[in-house]
Amino acid sequence: MIDIEKCRITHYPDAVLAKRAQPVEKIDDNIRQLVEKMTDIMLKNKGIGLAAPQAGVPLRLFIISLDATSQNVRAYINPTVTPTSDEFDSVEEGCLSVPGIYTKIRRYKKCKVAATDLNGNEFTEEADGLYARCLQHESDHIDGITIADRMPSTAKIAHRKQLKRLTENYEKNKESKN
Numbered sequence: 001m002i003d004i005e006k007c008r009i010t011h012y013p014d015a016v017l018a019k020r021a022q023p024v025e026k027i028d029d030n031i032r033q034l035v036e037k038m039t040d041i042m043l044k045n046k047g048i049g050l051a052a053p054q055a056g057v058p059l060r061l062f063i064i065s066l067d068a069t070s071q072n073v074r075a076y077i078n079p080t081v082t083p084t085s086d087e088f089d090s091v092e093e094g095c096l097s098v099p100g101i102y103t104k105i106r107r108y109k110k111c112k113v114a115a116t117d118l119n120g121n122e123f124t125e126e127a128d129g130l131y132a133r134c135l136q137h138e139s140d141h142i143d144g145i146t147i148a149d150r151m152p153s154t155a156k157i158a159h160r161k162q163l164k165r166l167t168e169n170y171e172k173n174k175e176s177k178n
């Protein structure tokens with residue numbers, strides 16, 4: 001049982017963002033409440049995607065709304081994202097869990113997603129452009145990977161101050177909770 005009240009945005013280098021998330025066993029009211037809470041967090045922070053570990057929950061589930069509106073929020077439960085092209089592009093990305101950092105990330109141009117929706121129906125879709133990028137970004141999250149891991153070492157150097165600040169804030173928050 002997930003305590004929805006306790007769900008909040010998690011920031012790099014929180015441990016929940018670094019581990020492989022577990023499959024959703026059953027789509028029940030608790031999962032539906034989690035999706036609602038994740039939608040609140042995502043829209044409040046003007047994001048276009050959010051994965052469950054970013055709300056502190058290590059489950060294989062993410063939401064996307066490419067125009068950041070509530071009516072276009074979709075849930076992807078136990079998703080599998082597979083590249084459908086050998087071509088890559090490198091576009092600047094941000095992440096609500098790695099605030100203050102925008103950096104070019106290399107991703108496949110096209111991919112497909114197979115997932116289950118909130119009603120328990122399986123679906124598959126082809127994606128390109130921003131949608132393909134967003135799917136790969138969120139899929140990374142449920143495998144314990146953030147843009148802080150994906151960015152090339154030159155970008156790590158360029159963003160070292162902000163990465164250090166995030167690490168310090170995380171340590172500080174951890175201490176104050178103990």
Ligand SMILES: [Zn+2]
Binds near residue numbers: 094095096097141
């Ligand atoms: Zn992210």
